Amino acid sequence: MDGTHRAIIIEKEIYWPNGLTLDYGEQKLYWADAKFNFIHRSNLDGTSREPVVQGDLPHPFALTLYEDTLFWTDWNTHSIHACRKQTGEDRRKIHSDIFSPMDIHVFSALRQPTVPTPCSLENGGCSHLCLLSPATPFYQCACPTGVQLLDDRKTCRNGPTQVLLLARRTDLRRISLDTPDFTDIILQADDIRHAIAIDYDPVDGHIYWTDDEVKAIRRSALDGSDAQFVVTSQVNHPDGIAVDWIARNLYWTDTGTDRIEVARLNGTMRKILISEDLDEPRAIVLDPVAGYMYWTDWGEVPKIERADLDGTERLVMANTSLGWPNGLALDYHERKVYWGDAKTDKIELGALSSL
Template structure:
């Protein structure tokens, strides 16, 4: 399998090869990308999905930029984090304008609001479909990292201390660890997925976003 890094860089989307010595960087031939925030990939159908804050939409295309289409355009204010459930074939996203976490099928049908209470500035979101959890960051007045079941139930706060602007999230499925970048403290931190063991991984990171 080809190892790739997908990057949303505001006005373009990039596909970066991790298999080549020079890390070949290809800009996808897509139009009208104004403020891309987050990106994710569906390995089964080969679509990439991304949020665009200025267009106020969620879009998708294939890895070569073909097949571009809008997935969600209505009742969306400031779409931010996005995550593909490649098992159940659902798409999750956060909206910092409506302060909601929503889900839809990958084609934009059967849309549902999962969480709409006690959210201030929901940002990144990641999924663990095999276990049945979603994780997200919130960098509101009381910044925190939370977890809930994929249907929005069983919601708990994992981390709510020593946070500034918790931003990007990444899951290590094999080790059951969750990593996040903090754009205020300029740190990358990690804990296990229950956050019983919590420690700083890196610090003094420049320009996290």
């Protein structure tokens, strides 16, 4: 039950396996196949397979057991059926006229027995999840998705320490880089209509994003909670966003107003930095240590530009062999800038000082 020792136990004569249930007393596995219209059983390792109900099952879905009776739901008959679990005899319909019958379970002390386990006492000493296992020591401590288990094998970190943040139009997702599976977690921020750009403030732990449909800049906690609006007025098509985590400012580009603006992280003290010679400004990234901002413009004359963080000393870094420069990223250590071009279908890079 800790996810290890995965094994295939049935792989022949199986097509649409739906329902699945266990007979704990006789150590048997039962399953229904809606394509082959049968209910079969086997030992728990897949051996000694035999039919229980064969044919005349339009679309069996879910299974459960109670003492000597097997119950199942059927999508086509819209009913709950039953039979004797050993022979399949005494078949009967016990409830009908059910709209779309899905899962079914029996609640009984016989089906949910209580036994002492390593997880019974103080969660096995685990800080988060205690997962039972048939192998010594018969349990494993585990952590939420993307969170590392510390060296004591019992305690999880408070959360992920290295993450990818993904804006995916109608939701925001977090992908932990601490673990090798790269599973994405949907953040619980509500009412996201058309998220485009996203950035993170490591000091206060806020995520900031632009929403092109509601024409606003929003923020939330890293888990998506406490979502709030930061900038809502005179925002047309906010495309790029970047957090200055040192000076505590927020920068964004707007392809509707053709501006680059800045404000405090709470949206106050707003200022237009650049409003001339901008056609379609998109991505923006900051190097607050060096005092520079960089942005892409995919307008009629596509280019990548740089300016001081106060908008002065503006400089074109690249304006040849560009089509639709979109994404932009800085490598602070190597002093490189990366960009993606949606027209040339390339990801390119150059030195920050010699583009």
